[in-house]
Amino acid sequence: MVFSSLIFLFLFLPLVLVIYYLSPRMLRNGILFAASLVFYAWGEPVYLFLMIFSTALDYTNGLLLDKHRGRKGIARAVFIGSIIANLGVLGFFKYYGFLVATINDLFSLHIHAADLPLPVGISFYTFQTMSYVIDVYLGKVAVQKNFISFGAYVTMFPQLVAGPIVKYGDIAKQLAGRKVTIDQFGEGAELFIKGLAKKVLLANNIGLLWTNVKAAPLDELAVLSAWLGIVAFAFQIYFDFSGYSDMARGLGKMFGFDFLKNFNYPYVSKSITEFWRRWHISLGSWFREYVYIPLGGNREGTAKQLRNLFVVWMLTGLWHGANWNFILWGLYFGLFLALEKWFLLEWLKRRAHIVAHLYTLLIVIVGWVFFEFENLSSAWAFIGTMFGLGAHPLVDNQALYDLSTHFALLIALAMCSTPLPEKAFSLLRERWNITGAFIGTAVYSSLLFLSTAYLVNETYNPFLYFRF
Template identity: 70%
Template sequence: MVFSSLIFLYWFLPVTIAIYYVSPRAVRNVILLLASLVFYAWGEPIYIGIMIFSTLFDYTNGLLIDKYRSRKKLARFIFISSIAVNLGILGFFKYYGFLIENINSLLGLHIPITSLPLPVGISFYTFQTMSYVVDVYLNKYPVQRNLIAFGTYVTMFPQLVAGPIVQYGDIAKQLKDRPMTLDKFGSGAELFIRGLAKKVLLANNIGLLWTSVHQTPMAELTVLSAWLGIVAFTFQIYFDFSGYSDMARGLGKMFGFDFKENFNYPYVSRSVTEFWRRWHISLGSWFREYVYIPLGGNRGGIKLQLRNLMIVWFLTGFWHGASWNFIVWGLYFGLFVTMEKLFLLRWLQQLPRILAHVYTLMIVMIGWVIFEMGSLSSAFSYIQTMFGMGNHSLSNEASWYGLSTNLFLLIILALCATPYPRKLMMWLQSKFRVVDFAIPVMYLGFLMVSTAYLVNETYNPFLYFRF
């Protein structure tokens, strides 16, 4: 089940909200836990056992670490065992096929590979349970003794399958007591509908253009169509993922929770470093907190710092998927972040803002080619086409048709990827009181138009479900 589906919007969510709010506060975590299990089991009932095991396993590990804290070696053994089992489960389902495939290739073996469907959201909830165990082991937060509260934290359906990655410390107090007001519910509903509109009206529509270009044989691509395609994907992945994050945060508010922002207009960045401070913020925070800093962070001199950065970026790429193109994608961005730390950032700060912005967008779009193409060879071929290398014409009738029919949508996407529409709305609210009454009507319109699209559209992917 996905948020941008009619069954979620008009059956699952209203029923869950109704039961949640008519129930006493003392049992609302139980309601949310049961609803989350139904949500997860809806599409993949066979894998719900893995999530329940992870929940019970790390809940128990937290209790054991707290109980045996004075016996440091035993507590360390429990901690290491917990991390090893969590990574083992994630590695088996996500990287088993990739590992065997590469062993076969390197050693000339023929070990059979069993195709395993990836449990939805396993990368996200595994990181959440691991962060909890780490925080308890380091005594950063008190152990959670209430199994229902811990289960709610792990399985909470608003952020279960695609984040944002919620660290335990961010909502530990909210699991016990959280304010639920009409204003908070209303702001959550607005945020949810805004995310739904970004996903359905923007990401899905521009995604059709990228799908058309992606399915075109490489030999038939023109320079214009290659650029048009990757610009389309650049917008699609942003509005798809940030839209889903907005929906998750909006749902969280509707149930009384406050999740941290996951996107902050990344395409306005003027450096790759800034881009990654604005893109998928919860993932960057997790790697900084649980990998980069424990490795030594900025301490120990520049060589160790650069080593730590490249380890983090290797893991960032590998987290996204079991494929060499994801690893190269991570190291590619790690290289630019490293160069910016060493010298490039100083140069960029001296450039006109527009040039620094163009540099960043170029690096990001080339990165998206590596990220999205099925193999490194096809990614490099696509990049060559973008820059006119090989036997590719500059344009043809089909590429100009694609540009002309999507030009207005591309302009809308470019504007909506900046904070200017939001600033304009805030300015109008400060000047004209009637805008306050018009906003609910606007959001109702977004919901109605999005629903109409979902009724008629068969194209409704969600890109981050595969991670």
């Protein structure tokens, strides 16, 4: 089940909300846990037991760590066992086929690997349960002794399948007790509708342009078409993923939880360093806290800092997918982050903002090519087309047609990638008081109506990050 579906919008969510708010507070974590299991089983019934296993495993490991806190040897063994088990499960289902294929290529072997469907959300909930065990081991959080409450944390359907990655410490108090006000519920509903509109009205529509460009024979592609296509993908993945994150945060507020913001207008950045502080914030925070800092961070000299940086970014790429293009994508950004730490960031600060901004957009857009093309030779060929290498016309009739038919949408996407529309809308509501409240209601009602109308005729609209 996905948020951008009629079944979720008009059946599952209203039913869960009614049951949730009609029930005593002491039962609400259990209701959320049960609803989340139904949500997951709707699309992944086979892998429901895998998620329950991960939940039970780390719930038990947390209890064992708490019980043996004074026995360092036993606690360390439990901790290491938990990390191995979690990474083992993630590795088997996500990376087993990639590992076998790599071995076959390196040694000219023909080892057969079973084609296992990737369990939806496994990268997200595995990182959540791992962070809980790590924090319990380090004494950062108190152990959760109630299995239902822990299960509600791990399986919470608002952010289960595509994040944001929520650390246990961030919502431990909310699991123990929370109260939702009318204002908070309304804020959550607005945030959810905004995310739905991002996904359905913006990401899905511009994604059609990228689908057509990607499907076209590369030797027939004009330079302008290549740029239009990859810019379309850049907008699609941003509005798709940030839209999901907004919906997740909005649903969280409707159930009494505050999830941290996962996107903060990354395309306004003036460096790659700034971009990754604004894009998929929860993933960057996870790797910084649980990998980069434990490796030594920037405390042990330049050489080790660079090593730590490239380790983190190789793992960041690998987290996104079991293929060499994702590893290259991660290392590609690791390289520019290293250059910025070395000298480039200071150089950019002395340049005009437009220069720094264009540099950032160029690096990010080229990076999306590596991200989207699993075949590296195809990625390099597409980049070559973008920069006019080979017998590619600068412009042709198809490129002009795509530009003219998508021009208004591209302008709207560019504007919505900045804080300006949100700031203007908030200012309007504040200054007009009661009238502004009516305007807000009208705008969000219209967005919900338009999104619903679109979904009635739409047959395929998965979230891109479901596959990671």
